[in-house]
Every structure is written in C-alpha cells, then in structure tokens.
Amino acid sequence: MPNPTAAMLVIGDEILSGRTRDANMHHLAGQLTEAGITLSEVRIVSDDHEAIVAAVRALSEAWDTVFTSGGIGPTHDDITADAIGAAFGASVDVRADARDLLAAHYARTGSELNEARLRMARIPDGATLIDNPVSVAPGFTLGNVHVMAGVPSVFQAMVASVLPTLTGGTPLTSTSTRIDRGEGDIAGPLGDLAEAFPDLSLGSYPFQKDGKFGANIVIRGQDADQVAAATARLEALFA
C-alpha cells in the first residue's frame, strides 16, 4: 500500500527575499520520512491573503495532510489564520479556549494581554488547537491542515505534538552509495538496475569535488531486503 502523503506551505516574505534561510522544511521532511509519510510537495508563498488561500486549497485537495509554517503571531503581517479560515469558509474570531491559554500565560509572566496579543487567539471556527509548549500561543488544525508557527523551536514542538496523531505508513529504508565516476558512466547500468527493482526508487545525486565527478546513489523502498539486494548489486557493478 502506498504511504500517506503530505505537503507543506511555507508563508514568508523573508524567505522569498533571501533574508532568511528556511529551516522548517528540512526538519519536517526528515520527521515525515521517519514516520512513513511521503512529503510530496512544498510551496513557499508571500504574506499575501489570496496567495495563501489558493495554495492551501490546492494542497489540501491534492494531498492527505498539509502543514503550514509562519504568519500566526500578533503583528499586522500575521494573516495566516484568516487566510486558512477563508480557504475553508470558516469564520475566524478570538476563541475562549485560546484566549484562556494566553491570559493564564501573560498573568504568569506579568505582561499585558493587549489587543495585539489577543490576535493570537483568533482561531477559525471548528479548528482544534495545537499545543505550543514553547511560547503558549497555539497552532490549530482545520480539516487536514495543521497551522504552525514559523519560529523553528516552536514549529518543531508543534510537529512533535501533531505527528503522533497521524497514521503513518511503512517507514522507508534507504541506502546511499558513493560512486566515484561521472554520472554519464553510471547512468546506463543504473537504469537497468532501476528496471530490475520496480518497487524501489533509485536516485542519482551528482557532485563534484576537487575537479572529480561522482554521484551518490540513493536507493529507497519499504522492503528492507529488496533495498539491501539492490544496493549489493549496485556495489558489485562499480567495484
């Protein structure tokens, strides 16, 4: 049976402008692969209402689960909650359960729960909250979309909350074999090997180092025995 699929939507002008390098995608990719869930597509869009709505709808329809990161803080550029609500036709307002979490937190820390902070309690109707052990302001799940913070420590904590609730598939086994020849010499035999193991995915990732060309050949599959057999055959081919 094919593994469940997932997509990620990164909301962030700062990544598109090159100011910041996204770290959340790489983290999520690794976590999903371990859980046996296939990350099938990623989109990065700007802090723009229509762009977020369109991307959420498309990804939500195409894949089993969607994760978003970014745009759920207290400032004027945090527009994700409203966009997710709009994508699902759900109204968005300050919700009592989220407000209570924030009120308790700010009472403890002595900060004021002002109008800006209260924006973080704006949750679409029908959504369930995602726990934020780092900075309290919750994420939320609406339909098959999990809406999470962009700050990496918070994003990672939220992924850890959400992942156990998802049904995973068979984790993929993979091997990586370095071949110190140009891809052009590897390609023919590798193509034959791929045909001999139709259930496996064989990827060739070329590199060059000190003027020499080579490639890392990654073999992936759900059946560990098949992966081992194909890897042994690959090693024999280029020994």
Place this chain on the structure above:
Amino acid sequence: MPNPTAAMLVIGDEILSGRTRDANMHHLAGQLTEAGITLSEVRIVSDDHEAIVAAVRALSEAWDTVFTSGGIGPTHDDITADAIGAAFGASVDVRADARDLLAAHYARTGSELNEARLRMARIPDGATLIDNPVSVAPGFTLGNVHVMAGVPSVFQAMVASVLPTLTGGTPLTSTSTRIDRGEGDIAGPLGDLAEAFPDLSLGSYPFQKDGKFGANIVIRGQDADQVAAATARLEALFA
C-alpha cells in the same frame, strides 16, 4: 512601477525526503532581490512527470519568469527536459548544438559520449541553450522558463548567465532593526507605522534567545529615503 516577478521550481525527491537541504533557492532569492526582481513563489515537487508539467504551467502563467533546478543530468531519473517540453507542447530530441558541445568536451577529457551522456543534449524544440562553464552540459530557456542544473556550483553559474538577460526593476532597499521586546508589545505601534508608510513592506520576524523574546523588524521598499525615515521612526518608538 511594480518590479518584475519570478518563481522557482525545485525538482527533487532528495529534498522532499529530507536527505538533502536545498541551497539553490536561497542563492536565487538573494540574486533576484539584488536585481530588483521579486521572487513571488517557490514550489518543490518530486521527480514525477505530471507533477513537473503541472507546476511549470501554473508558475509560467502566474509570474513573469520561472527558474527550475534539478533533473537535467544523464540518469534515468532526469526527466525535466521532457516535462518542460510537454508543458509547452514542444518536441524534445537530441539537438545538434548541444551534442556538439558535449562531443567537444568529452573528446577533450577522453570520456565516451555514450547514450546516457547524449541524454543531456535532449533539448526542447525552440529552446535556447544556457551556458554551463562548470560541466558543459547546457541548461535551456523555453518561453519564460529557465531550466538549470541542481548541482549548486552549476546552478549558480547558470544563474549568472541568465540574470543579465532579464530586465530588473528597482532594487529594494531594506533595513533590519532588532527590538528586544515581545512581538505582542511591538505589534500595535508597528501596525500604525505600516499604515503610515503604505509603499513600504514592514515584516516582523520573532526570535527567542536565552529565554527572552524579541523580533527583527525588516523594512523594505524601492524608495531608500522612505525606508530610512520609517526606520528612524521605528527606532524612536522603541528607544
């Protein structure tokens, strides 16, 4: 006048699986920002024909220019050229100009121009070649789509070839101001500042360090005087 827009399509199972961390997107984002071109959307899709075709079509229609990375080598998983051809209804075959480049290169280096390497001369009809000073096998431009290699050194060389051919806009000026207060305290005044400077983009990027919360406020715009004025006002607000 708004700046020209661009999108990027990354083709790569290895990034979606978490094995590799993409470096090309961050490089391109910085280069485009310097050139005054707005990177508006990025998509990452797997090594899948239909997925590539659909993404190229969508991005090509939505934005002025599209850059792709990955999938143009000699191995069985290098399917980008055919997918781009399919997206534009162009036939794809070994082309004499590309074959000549490869033949000269492999004659020089003493390697055989075998069937696999010849795949790298498969170029869609009507495309123009993009120079590859690193490893010769060319990229190509078809319509508004620039198809480039995934290996970072080659990708960067191809970006350097393509960028001077594009019409840029006014490069954005930006400032980044660190405010050592929680976003919830910053949000109200920041929202007012954003309203006072409707031509600028004000982004708030929260962080936490040693248990303290703060945010970097990035102010961007085409008019350097306005950016400076808004930054001065911001600093005065939180001095």
